[in-house]
Structures are given as C-alpha cells and as structure tokens.
Amino acid sequence: MSAATGSDSGVGAALTPPPDVASPVRHPDAPAPGTLLGAHYDQCFGCGEGQLHGLHLEARAGEGVTVTAEFTVRPAHQGAPGLAHGGVLALALDETLGSLNWLLRVIAVTGRLETDFVRPVPVGATLHLEARCTGVAGRKIYGSAVGRIGGSDGPVAVRADSVFIEVKLEHFTKNGRPQEIKAALADPDQVKVARAFEVNP
Ligand SMILES: CCCCCCCCCCCC(=O)SCCNC(=O)CCNC(=O)[C@H](O)C(C)(C)COP(=O)(O)OP(=O)(O)OC[C@H]1O[C@@H](n2cnc3c(N)ncnc32)[C@H](O)[C@@H]1OP(=O)(O)O
Numbered sequence: 001m002s003a004a005t006g007s008d009s010g011v012g013a014a015l016t017p018p019p020d021v022a023s024p025v026r027h028p029d030a031p032a033p034g035t036l037l038g039a040h041y042d043q044c045f046g047c048g049e050g051q052l053h054g055l056h057l058e059a060r061a062g063e064g065v066t067v068t069a070e071f072t073v074r075p076a077h078q079g080a081p082g083l084a085h086g087g088v089l090a091l092a093l094d095e096t097l098g099s100l101n102w103l104l105r106v107i108a109v110t111g112r113l114e115t116d117f118v119r120p121v122p123v124g125a126t127l128h129l130e131a132r133c134t135g136v137a138g139r140k141i142y143g144s145a146v147g148r149i150g151g152s153d154g155p156v157a158v159r160a161d162s163v164f165i166e167v168k169l170e171h172f173t174k175n176g177r178p179q180e181i182k183a184a185l186a187d188p189d190q191v192k193v194a195r196a197f198e199v200n201p
Contacts (some may be wrong), residue, residue, distance in 0.1 A: 015114055017142045021135035024065040027105040031061045037102050040193055043180070053077075055092055057129075059099035065133035067103070068152075069096040072126045084121040089147065093160040095127040097143045098112040101164065104133065107197045108141050108164035109171065114152030119157040121149055128152040139166040169194055 005164060031037060038061045042050040048058045055075040059069035078084030094113050101108050131145035140163050145156040173181055184190045190195045 014111060015163060017135040018137050021137045021142065021197060024104060024133035026065050026103050030103040030105065033061050033063050035061045037061060037099055041190065046091055048114045049152060055095065056136055057092060057095050059096060059105060061091060063153045065100055065103045067099045067131050069129040070100065071114050073121055073123050075123055076177060078123060082123050086117050089117065089121060089158045090115045092127055092129060092147060093145045093158060096131045097145050097160065097162045098164065100131055100143055104141065105197060106141065108166045110162060111165040113160055115117045116159040117158055119149065119155060121157050123129050127157065141166065
C-alpha cells in the first residue's frame, strides 16, 4: 500500500458538508468578538512569533464562529520574483481556518484544504482573511475562507474550503518529536493554550 493511500482515511471525502451537518456552536467560553487570539504555539510557522520567517499571522475572534486575520507578505515568502508563494498563501488560509477552533474549543487538524488562487499577491501586500465555520458533522469541522488584498473590502485574491478533523491532545504528544513535546509540556503558557482549545478542560 502506498503512503498516499495509507489508511485511506478520508480519501475522496467531499468538502461539502453532509445533509445532516449541524450548525456550528460558539462555545460559551470562547473569546469575545474583537479579541486577538494569539499564537496557539510559539514555533508555529503560521502564527508563532518564534519563527523568524513565519507568517506571524494575527487572528481575531469574530461574531458566531468566524475569525478575521491579517498577514503581510515579506521577501522570505516569495515564489516568483516579488510575488507570494502559493503554498504560503495556502498556509495563511489554513492557519486562519484553524483559528476557528478557538471559538469551538475543539482541538482539530487539517484533513483537507482546497485552495483557489485568484489574483497574484505581491510582496508587501497585506492579506485580509476571513474564515467561517460552515458546519460540524461528528469529528468533521467544515470551513470556508477568503483572503483579500488592498483592504478588508478589496478583491478576493485567494479562497479555500476545508475539513478539519477533531483530535485529542494525544495526537500531538504521540506523533510529535519528543524534544519539542517535552519543551511544550514544560511551558505553562503552552499548556494554558492547549486547555483553551479543549471542551471541559
Ligand atoms: C497544543 C495546541 C493545540 C492546537 C493545535 C492546532 C493546530 C492547528 C495547526 C494548523 C492546521 C494544520 O496545519 S494541522 C497539520 C496538518 N494536518 C495533519 O497533519 C493531519 C494528518 N492526518 C491525520 O493525523 C489523520 O489522518 C486524521 C487525524 C486527520 C484522521 O485520522 P483518524 O483520527 O484516524 O480519523 P478517521 O477515523 O480516519 O476519520 C474520522 C472522520 O474524518 C474523516 N476524514 C479523515 N480524514 C479526512 C480527510 N483528509 N478529508 C476529509 N475527511 C476526512 C473520515 O472520513 C471520518 O469521517 P466519518 O466516517 O466520521 O464520517
């Protein structure tokens, strides 16, 4: 069996929520609309301040189960001369969609991310992102996001649909490299963040 077909988990699964999908429920303890969410991990390439060339994406809680975020493209993020790499833009969408989990208070990882690149995004441009959870079906969390340039009401440059899959904290402690796991578990701020993601911490 090839790596690509590993467990066959989710292969071919649609990004369209099933008919029995439930509306997402904002957790009562979710950060208030307007709150800056902060990094879920200092070393995250999407949001961590500890990553020199990372995106340093800043996400903010919105109404319901929505978030907004901003990311300014730097020279380290280029694919073509003067233009953001598509993978970096997909990362920005992934990270913004992942931030929805702060509002659900669920730990989840990206299962599938489908991205449309609509306009080139130059170095120096700020990508204004908005994501919303479109439904929850069992462990599957559906979402959509767009990224605009030229302002928060500017034209759409990128968009994505996603399915995140809810996991337990053990997903990270069992699969991550021991030295980073040990450091994270020894950091009270990191443990606090992990608890903020979990229902009934
Ligand atoms: C400390 C700070 C914390 C907070 C940490 C937050 C981190 C956020 C980081 C940013 C986001 C990322 O980049 S996360 C990193 C990138 N992603 C990953 O590394 C994930 C790697 N994949 C996996 O580990 C696994 O495949 C899982 C966990 C996704 C699924 O495995 P599993 O747990 O065995 O689940 P399984 O039973 O197979 O499937 C459960 C249900 O989900 C569906 N499903 C499974 N995979 C997919 C898929 N790819 N696309 C669609 N649907 C899928 C199945 O059809 C099934 O639906 P049904 O039968 O129930 O209908």
